[in-house]
Amino acid sequence: xxxxxxxxxxxxxxxxxxxxxxxxxxxxxxxxxxxGVFRCTxxxxxxxGVSRCFDAPISECxxxxxxxxxxxxxxxxxxxxxxxxxxxxxxxxxxxxAARLRYRSAGDFTCPLVIRMPTGGGIFGGQTxxxxxxxxxxxxxxxxxxxxxxxxxxxxxxxAAIEDPDPVIFLEPKRLYNGPFDGHHDRPVTAWAKHELxxxxxxxxxxxxxKAVTRRxxxxxxVLAYGTMVHVALAAVEETGVDAExxxxxxxxxxxxxTIAASVAKTGRCIVVHEATLTSGFGAELTALVQEHCFYHxxxxxxxxxxxxxxxxxxxxxxxxxxPARLGQALRNIMEAG
Amino acid sequence: MxxxxxxxxxxxxxxxxxxxxxxxxxxxxxxxxxxxxxxVDVAPEEIRDLAYSIIRVLDHEGQPIGPWVPDxxxxxxxxxxxxxxxxxxxDARMQMAQRxxxxxxxxxxxxxxxxxxxxxxxxGPDDMNFPTYxxxxxxxxxxxxxxxxxxxxxxxxxxxxxxxxxxVFYSSRKHGFFTISGNLxxxxxxxxxxxxxxxxxxDSRIAAAWIGDGSTAESDFHAALVFASTYKAPxxxxxxxxxxxISTFQGIARGGSGTFAARGLGFGIPALRVxxxxxxxxxxxxxxxxxxxxxxxxPTLIEYVTYRAGxxxxxxxxxxxxxxxxxxxxxxxxxxxxxxxxxxxxxxxSEERHKQAEAEILAEIIAAQKEAESFGTLHSGSKPSARDIxxxxxxxxxxxxxxxxxxxxx
Numbered sequence: 218x219x220x221x222x223x224x225x226x227x228x229x230x231x232x233x234x235x236x237x238x239x240x241x242x243x244x245x246x247x248x249x250x251x252x253g254v255f256r257c258t259x260x261x262x263x264x265x266g267v268s269r270c271f272d273a274p275i276s277e278c279x280x281x282x283x284x285x286x287x288x289x290x291x292x293x294x295x296x297x298x299x300x301x302x303x304x305x306x307x308x309x310x311x312x313x314x315a316a317r318l319r320y321r322s323a324g325d326f327t328c329p330l331v332i333r334m335p336t337g338g339g340i341f342g343g344q345t346x347x348x349x350x351x352x353x354x355x356x357x358x359x360x361x362x363x364x365x366x367x368x369x370x371x372x373x374x375x376x377a378a379i380e381d382p383d384p385v386i387f388l389e390p391k392r393l394y395n396g397p398f399d400g401h402h403d404r405p406v407t408a409w410a411k412h413e414l415x416x417x418x419x420x421x422x423x424x425x426x427x428k429a430v431t432r433r434x435x436x437x438x439x440v441l442a443y444g445t446m447v448h449v450a451l452a453a454v455e456e457t458g459v460d461a462e463x464x465x466x467x468x469x470x471x472x473x474x475x476t477i478a479a480s481v482a483k484t485g486r487c488i489v490v491h492e493a494t495l496t497s498g499f500g501a502e503l504t505a506l507v508q509e510h511c512f513y514h515x516x517x518x519x520x521x522x523x524x525x526x527x528x529x530x531x532x533x534x535x536x537x538x539x540x541p542a543r544l545g546q547a548l549r550n551i552m553e554a555g
Numbered sequence: 556m557x558x559x560x561x562x563x564x565x566x567x568x569x570x571x572x573x574x575x576x577x578x579x580x581x582x583x584x585x586x587x588x589x590x591x592x593x594x595v596d597v598a599p600e601e602i603r604d605l606a607y608s609i610i611r612v613l614d615h616e617g618q619p620i621g622p623w624v625p626d627x628x629x630x631x632x633x634x635x636x637x638x639x640x641x642x643x644x645x646d647a648r649m650q651m652a653q654r655x656x657x658x659x660x661x662x663x664x665x666x667x668x669x670x671x672x673x674x675x676x677x678x679g680p681d682d683m684n685f686p687t688y689x690x691x692x693x694x695x696x697x698x699x700x701x702x703x704x705x706x707x708x709x710x711x712x713x714x715x716x717x718x719x720x721x722x723v724f725y726s727s728r729k730h731g732f733f734t735i736s737g738n739l740x741x742x743x744x745x746x747x748x749x750x751x752x753x754x755x756x757x758d759s760r761i762a763a764a765w766i767g768d769g770s771t772a773e774s775d776f777h778a779a780l781v782f783a784s785t786y787k788a789p790x791x792x793x794x795x796x797x798x799x800x801i802s803t804f805q806g807i808a809r810g811g812s813g814t815f816a817a818r819g820l821g822f823g824i825p826a827l828r829v830x831x832x833x834x835x836x837x838x839x840x841x842x843x844x845x846x847x848x849x850x851x852x853x854p855t856l857i858e859y860v861t862y863r864a865g866x867x868x869x870x871x872x873x874x875x876x877x878x879x880x881x882x883x884x885x886x887x888x889x890x891x892x893x894x895x896x897x898x899x900x901x902x903x904x905s906e907e908r909h910k911q912a913e914a915e916i917l918a919e920i921i922a923a924q925k926e927a928e929s930f931g932t933l934h935s936g937s938k939p940s941a942r943d944i945x946x947x948x949x950x951x952x953x954x955x956x957x958x959x960x961x962x963x964x965x
Contacts, residue, residue: 268755273782274781274782274785276778276781278744279747279781282741282743282745282748282775283748283751285745286685286744286745286748286749286750286762287749287751289733289748290683290749292752292756310741310775313736313738314736314738317736318734320719320947320948321716321719321724322716322726322728323947325715325727325728326733327950382950383950427953470955471954472955474954474955
């Protein structure tokens with residue numbers, strides 16, 4: 218089986234989808250001739266022509282607004298916003314329009330649309346190229362939100378997102394594009410080639426939305442993570458020796474509550490991790506759900522390890538990033554609590 | 556050393572406010588028939604003047620004059636008059652129903668009936684409008700059932716929108732009428748995307764975008780113009796300038812640009828300005844723009860110069876922000892009266908036939924209203940199910956919504 222980076226896997230998902238369905242169109246800033254600033258759409262314009270893969274003006278409102286019109290027409294647009302940090306001009310179109318077409322028209326119009334956007338930090342991107350705005354999407358009824366953590370899932374989830382009848386926000390952790398980053402920024406970069414989840418089938422496969430996967434089985438504490446934090450969690454667990462169960466959520470909405478509740482019921486402890494800011498973050502929702510569904514199994518308060526409630530700094534990136542040291546400390550603390 | 560000139564902050568004001576005399580001296584009205592009609596493949600830079608003029612067909616006596624006189628039969632014009640009369644009567648009945656507490660909200664079209672009624676006739680059956688809340692003529696002139704419109708307004712058990720939308724926020728794919736949003740201007744750029752999709756697929760359908768003068772200030776409007784211009788999208792970009800955005804006069808959104816039509820010029824989009832109270836001129840200009848779109852010549856921006864004779868909605872009182880009798884002074888008159896006058900002058904209509912038509916239309920609307928009310932009104936009779944709250948958020952009900960639906964026991 219071929220090995221792919223996350224970029225190659227995403228490109229392969231787009232390629233397979235465009236090959237199978239003429240209605241799939243791909244566009245965004247620098248997406249056409251050049252193939253995207255992260256190269257995810259490289260070669261697609263050459264292969265499928267300018268009417269299926271093209272450059273867009275720098276207007277996120279325009280990119281998403283036109284894509285909604287195309288989706289209503291019957292196409293399956295999969296657009297790229299160059300950074301998740303740039304999505305705010307499109308937010309009205311996403312929240313008031315894409316998310317609500319089906320509902321407000323009672324199914325007369327629908328919006329099968331995928332909005333891809335690189336998310337998260339760890340690349341010295343400063344506050345405008347590092348944000349993780351997933352909670353701004355999970356708070357919106359009518360959207361699905363997906364965050365893959367590896368090439369195999371990225372391809373399968375993106376294909377599933379493109380085939381989904383509703384709008385899907387597809388957040389790509391940019392620090393994972395070229396390798397499985399575990400938060401140890403001072404160590405040499407690891408390539409995807411050495412990781413088992415870089416084995417990606419060439420053809421079509423869909424990874425169902427709304428299904429989490431257990432990356433490590435353990436008995437003492439459940440760590441809920443997604444995207445880059447899955448790798449940070451696995452490293453922290455390894456380094457502390459705590460027998461933790463690490464769950465990769467993959468889809469934040471719809472959420473696989475069953476897998477989460479079964480794990481916490483077993484372990485009795487839970488840590489939620491994300492790179493996004495703490496207050497009103499998706500971790501708050503996870504924490505509340507664990508409390509509601511697993512209260513009588515809990516032996517300690519649910520903990521959150523997240524980015525600080527500040528803009529994402531440039532020079533102090535690694536003081537901001539919730540790396541394995543911070544998570545390791547939380548793992549030790551939760552095992553001493555209760 | 557000279558002292559610096561103090562800078563002045565400028566806030567535009569309308570010509571007249573409540574208590575003042577209506578003043579439309581700033582609205583320059585060219586003679587009917589005086590504006591040339593260029594071929595549809597004209598280069599945009601050759602018709603820049605048309606963005607600053609007003610295309611008019613009907614003169615003061617109701618005679619059609621000049622190069623824009625459209626090819627519409629007497630029967631078609633009588634049908635057009637009936638569409639406008641139906642819309643006006645429908646509005647009056649629904650406005651009253653709102654005052655009677657049968658619904659929460661209503662928005663009338665008074666004075667603007669020609670714009671949507673004439674445009675619909677110029678459009679093909681498979682084309683798609685992306686309307687605002689004041690283009691119900693697009694439905695009425697396309698034979699959408701009045702009962703269904705009323706059921707939507709009443710949010711009753713037969714409401715096609717299942718009680719989820721504010722009154723007048725209709726949707727009908729079958730009738731080329733995109734679901735209405737209350738977030739202004741969002742539809743303008745979606746229309747461009749719909750048109751792009753049609754071109755990508757090599758189909759022959761075109762889109763029509765709709766927006767009011769006030770909402771052209773939204774970024775979506777400008778994004779729509781960029782995308783329409785860049786991809787030469789087969790779309791007609793309609794700006795209905797009815798002079799007032801709730802209480803804000805059109806000068807606040809227009810700023811220093813002479814007209815809303817002129818906004819198209821910087822994008823290389825041909826821009827026409829038309830008398831929106833002249834059914835014939837509106838139809839002719841719509842037809843011109845639609846033909847351009849069909850011939851792969853790209854977008855056209857049209858500004859319909861009209862006047863909102865009524866309130867913005869049932870929630871505001873215009874006498875609080877403009878002279879009470881301003882609408883009577885509007886120099887482009889009333890679209891229903893003008894078309895009626897034309898048809899009488901042409902020997903195709905009479906005062907008697909008009910009265911008779913008024914009575915027939917009123918009877919038809921009262922019958923429709925009775926039927927609609929038999930399915931309930933907002934506060935009485937049958938309602939959409941609480942179950943409908945949870946349907947259509949997604950194609951399939953996800954687990955968290957299933958749990959929430961169980962909580963209210965439906």
